[in-house]
Amino acid sequence: MSAASTENDAGTEPRRKVMIVDDDVTNLLFAKSALSDSYDVYTAPSAAKMFSLLEVVPPDLILLDISMPETDGYEAIRLLKADGRYAGIPVIFLTAMNNPQAEVNGLSVGAVDYISKPFEPELLRKRVEIHITMEEQRLMLERQKKELQQFNSNLMRMVEEKTSRVMELQGAILSTLADLVECRDDFTGGHINRTKEFLRVLAGALMRAGLYPELVAGWDLELLCRSSELHDVGKISIPDAILLKKGRLTPEEFEEIKLHTSYGVQIIDRMAQATHEAGYLRFARIFAGSHHEKWDGTGYPAGLKGSEIPLEGRVLAVCDVYDALTSKRPYKEALSHGTAVSIILEGRGTHFDPLITDVFGSVSREFSF
Numbered sequence: 001m002s003a004a005s006t007e008n009d010a011g012t013e014p015r016r017k018v019m020i021v022d023d024d025v026t027n028l029l030f031a032k033s034a035l036s037d038s039y040d041v042y043t044a045p046s047a048a049k050m051f052s053l054l055e056v057v058p059p060d061l062i063l064l065d066i067s068m069p070e071t072d073g074y075e076a077i078r079l080l081k082a083d084g085r086y087a088g089i090p091v092i093f094l095t096a097m098n099n100p101q102a103e104v105n106g107l108s109v110g111a112v113d114y115i116s117k118p119f120e121p122e123l124l125r126k127r128v129e130i131h132i133t134m135e136e137q138r139l140m141l142e143r144q145k146k147e148l149q150q151f152n153s154n155l156m157r158m159v160e161e162k163t164s165r166v167m168e169l170q171g172a173i174l175s176t177l178a179d180l181v182e183c184r185d186d187f188t189g190g191h192i193n194r195t196k197e198f199l200r201v202l203a204g205a206l207m208r209a210g211l212y213p214e215l216v217a218g219w220d221l222e223l224l225c226r227s228s229e230l231h232d233v234g235k236i237s238i239p240d241a242i243l244l245k246k247g248r249l250t251p252e253e254f255e256e257i258k259l260h261t262s263y264g265v266q267i268i269d270r271m272a273q274a275t276h277e278a279g280y281l282r283f284a285r286i287f288a289g290s291h292h293e294k295w296d297g298t299g300y301p302a303g304l305k306g307s308e309i310p311l312e313g314r315v316l317a318v319c320d321v322y323d324a325l326t327s328k329r330p331y332k333e334a335l336s337h338g339t340a341v342s343i344i345l346e347g348r349g350t351h352f353d354p355l356i357t358d359v360f361g362s363v364s365r366e367f368s369f
């Protein structure tokens, strides 16, 4: 028998290729005649010839004899499975070793099926057809899985890009709005940005300190800081005559100024309604409504007391007051960092949450930048 031979009928559909490996020429020819009508059949009389032939024509399935001189079927399949180029080709053992243990051994080393000789040609055709179909389906599923993974990762990337674009846009809108408010108020130039950076320090320290763990668990520091930019957005509704007044405010004017907290909540509610982004604006709403509340209940707008005041508002209150104390106003000079820190520490338990005041004390150096 020659090293290998092939049969190939011309056709529109590419015919599947089957390789038969057997040292017995009679068996080779018998198996070949059983399959030639349906497949391109390649024959090899030894494992060594099979490997040479594989270099040229990788088949869709291999029928492998077990008892062969030199390299037997077990060793041949081990070599096939160890080679990435051939490991996926289904192998059916075709052998005269007709006992259950040999069958178990054959299947254990990676064969997909085991056919005993002598065999019915029809049975061989059916088994070959089944395993080629199964392999094709497996490959198709693998392809579809890869395509699906590719599709998913593209989709994820698109969603991430869109989300980050929306976040950028939201951030830009918030900053622009905060800038607009601040531009109207000549006296507090930079207040919004400074307060935001103080908040980054104090809220970050609070998170690290492990205080109020259940409340802090829902914090996203970046969103928290960005949201603080809107804490005075309600000032947009305060008349110029009051907001821009040089000199101390009358009690009535101060009452009007105090409304910037409630106005702020209303403005943020309108924004949330219009944009369906209540989640994104949740911190902004809390900051606007609660940054002037005091721990002892003497603050505004609601006169909330202690832990009734949202934690976010209690933290921002410290930052807001620190900036007010260290900033120059038409009616007062800027206080030094040390004096401002002392005033805030004195407000422990009256104006400010005691625990937050302690954390402020431990990081106050970072406020002086």
Ligand SMILES: [Fe+2]
Pocket (backbone or CB within 6 Å): 231, 232, 260, 291, 292
């Ligand atoms: Fe305010």
Ligand SMILES: [Fe+2]
Pocket (backbone or CB within 6 Å): 191, 195, 231, 232, 320
């Ligand atoms: Fe403020």
